[in-house]
Amino acid sequence: MSVERIFDNTEVAFALKSDSELERAYFLFKMISIEPLVRIGTAATNFAIKAHLPVKGLIRATVFDHFCGGVNEEDCLPVINKMYEKGVSSVLDFSVEGKESEKEFDNACNVVLKIMEFSKELKAIPIAVFKPTGFGRFYLYEKLGKGEAFTDKEQEEWNKVVARFDAVCKKAKDYNIAVLIDAEESWMQDAADDLVTEMMKKYNTEKPVVYNTLQMYRHDRMEFLKKEYAKAKAEGYFLGYKIVRGAYMEKENERAEENGYPTPICASKAATDDNFNDCLNYILDHIEDISLFAGTHNEESSYLLMNLMKQKGLENNDSRVWFGQLYGMSDHISFNLSSLGYNVAKYIPFGPVRDVMPYLIRRAEENTSVAGQTGRELTLLTKEKKRRKKL
Ligand SMILES: Cc1cc2nc3c(=O)[nH]c(=O)nc-3n(C[C@H](O)[C@H](O)[C@H](O)COP(=O)(O)OP(=O)(O)OC[C@H]3O[C@@H](n4cnc5c(N)ncnc54)[C@H](O)[C@@H]3O)c2cc1C
Numbered sequence: 001m002s003v004e005r006i007f008d009n010t011e012v013a014f015a016l017k018s019d020s021e022l023e024r025a026y027f028l029f030k031m032i033s034i035e036p037l038v039r040i041g042t043a044a045t046n047f048a049i050k051a052h053l054p055v056k057g058l059i060r061a062t063v064f065d066h067f068c069g070g071v072n073e074e075d076c077l078p079v080i081n082k083m084y085e086k087g088v089s090s091v092l093d094f095s096v097e098g099k100e101s102e103k104e105f106d107n108a109c110n111v112v113l114k115i116m117e118f119s120k121e122l123k124a125i126p127i128a129v130f131k132p133t134g135f136g137r138f139y140l141y142e143k144l145g146k147g148e149a150f151t152d153k154e155q156e157e158w159n160k161v162v163a164r165f166d167a168v169c170k171k172a173k174d175y176n177i178a179v180l181i182d183a184e185e186s187w188m189q190d191a192a193d194d195l196v197t198e199m200m201k202k203y204n205t206e207k208p209v210v211y212n213t214l215q216m217y218r219h220d221r222m223e224f225l226k227k228e229y230a231k232a233k234a235e236g237y238f239l240g241y242k243i244v245r246g247a248y249m250e251k252e253n254e255r256a257e258e259n260g261y262p263t264p265i266c267a268s269k270a271a272t273d274d275n276f277n278d279c280l281n282y283i284l285d286h287i288e289d290i291s292l293f294a295g296t297h298n299e300e301s302s303y304l305l306m307n308l309m310k311q312k313g314l315e316n317n318d319s320r321v322w323f324g325q326l327y328g329m330s331d332h333i334s335f336n337l338s339s340l341g342y343n344v345a346k347y348i349p350f351g352p353v354r355d356v357m358p359y360l361i362r363r364a365e366e367n368t369s370v371a372g373q374t375g376r377e378l379t380l381l382t383k384e385k386k387r388r389k390k391l
Contacts, residue, residue, distance in 0.1 A: 003306040006336040007299050010384035013332035016082055019388065026381045028066050032367045033374040042361050056353045063360050067328035068095070069348035073115055076348050079327070084124035087338035088346055091127045091180065091324070092118070095349035095359040100137055102160065108134040109164040113171060120175045127293075127322075127345055128172060129180040132192040136161030141188035162195065169199040173209045180242045180293060183213035186252060186264045197228065201237050208240030208291040208320075215246030216276040218264045225279065229286060242293040242324070243279050245272055247362060277304055284308040284321075291320040293345075297330040299376075302337070316341040328363070332380050 007013075014022060032038055045059065069076030073092055080090045094111045096104075112130050119125040132141060140158050143150065150158060165181075172179040181196050183189055196212040203209050214221045225241070232239050246252075249265055256263035266272040280301065283292045294305055302323060309321060322343045325334045338344045349359055367374045 003303060003310055005303065006340065007332045009336050010332065010380050010387060012339050013335050013380060014384045015335065016086060022381060022385060025066060026378065026385065028062060029367065029374050029377045029381065032364045033378065038364050042364065045357065059353055063364065064353055064356070067326070067349065067360055067363050068356055069327060069350045071350065071352050073111070073118060073350060076350050079348060080122070080124050083346065086335055087341070088334050088344050089127065090125050091129050091345050091347045092125060093129050093347045093349045094134070094351055096134070096351040096355040097131070097358045099134070105135050105160070105164065109167060112168050116168070116171050116175055116177055119177050127178045127180060128168065129182065129347065130168060131182045131184065133184055133188065135164040138188055141191040145188060145190035165195055165199055169203045169210050173203045178209060178211060178240065180211045181213060183215050183244070185248050186218060187255070200232070200239060201235060204238040204240065208238040211240035211242050211291070211293055213242040213244060214279060215244055216279055217246035217249055217266055217272045219266045219271070219275065220264065222275065222278060222282065225282065229290065232289065239290040240293070241283065241290060242295050243276065243283070244295040245276055273301070276301055280305050280308060284312055287312065287314070287320055293322040293324055295324040297325055297333065299333065302333055306342070317343055319343070326363070329377070
């Protein structure tokens with residue numbers, strides 16, 4: 001018997017939203033559903049920020065407050081506590097991107113370590129996260145991935161990257177917190193994967209603490225997972241994976257075309273969906289050895305995972321399976337799942353407005369009418385507005 005289809009329940013989905021917050025969300029999704037507006041808005045905002053025009057207030061009151069928890073970790077606490085009342089945990093995501101200096105890498109690492117101190121005290125934050133390029137230069141990952149030798153200076157720099165990974169993963173084990181390591185562009189990912197595997201080998205000896213990310217829009221990821229599994233079995237450590245579809249599709253396709261190599265991306269959306277769902281099946285079949293964090297807003301994949309858990313006889317709150325969504329998106333999935341006792345966490349991005357712009361632009365682009373997600377958000381928000389009017 002399959003699980004009940006629960007995601008249409010808007011009363012549960014939006015219980016934390018006041019009427020005015022509901023209106024703001026509706027207005028925002030309506031705006032970003034208009035693709036040309038997002039294109040022009042993105043260009044204008046980038047220009048305004050670079051030109052130091054006073055647009056921060058406007059950004060904060062609209063996209064920023066909808067998709068981000070605040071400018072620093074303390075700022076996010078009210079959101080964290082509110083969501084936890086409904087059983088939804090938080091993953092605090094320091095979303096500053098595109099930095100390239102040692103000082104900024106040290107700062108990003110210190111922010112994550114500080115969040116883990118928070119997590120030690122707060123049950124609402126059981127998971128930490130970071131991006132490989134938040135801890136070291138993109139160029140270094142790329143060079144290492146190509147098998148090219150580092151100069152002495154680069155080697156010294158890379159040693160610091162490894163030390164940052166190690167400091168966070170060690171603390172995760174000491175404090176019994178999971179740490180998710182995001183995946184990025186395929187041409188830097190090989191070096192990141194090797195490093196994360198090293199960390200798993202070192203710290204996942206008793207249970208999965210360190211989680212790598214598999215982007216299932218890449219057609220080579222099932223094969224990669226099977227190889228990693230064989231290695232982990234042979235050497236006696238556990239695996240943890242966040243699985244996602246992948247956020248850099250256009251960039252990947254464009255680069256492949258420009259450089260004349262076959263794209264690493266699946267041939268169609270349906271092929272990505274099949275790949276993602278095959279991966280869910282594979283991990284659930286090996287749940288004794290591999291823990292899962294399913295980062296998705298896709299309802300069918302979420303129902304599939306619920307069904308697989310049921311078929312395998314897992315409790316809804318089995319500690320080895322987590323569902324994850326981004327703050328500001330798909331509350332209908334997060335809160336309906338948590339109401340049935342599933343483990344759910346939302347990524348809460350935070351950081352100075354100017355620095356989280358690349359993240360916000362990705363979210364706006366992902367939510368245009370072209371990408372398709374907005375229609376569903378708008379339908380559900382409209383349904384909830386109507387339901388409240390009838391009360
Ligand atoms: C908690 C969480 C953590 C995340 N962490 C990461 C991360 O570390 N790295 C990362 O890259 N992304 C990450 N993402 C973003 C994620 O990869 C997706 O971009 C996003 O979630 C949309 O996919 P979906 O499964 O929610 O839903 P859907 O809307 O069903 O899928 C959209 C996705 O399908 C794929 N797709 C669309 N069209 C095609 C096509 N024509 N051919 C092939 N594939 C296609 C693309 O990946 C697209 O993003 C994360 C998302 C969440 C919720």
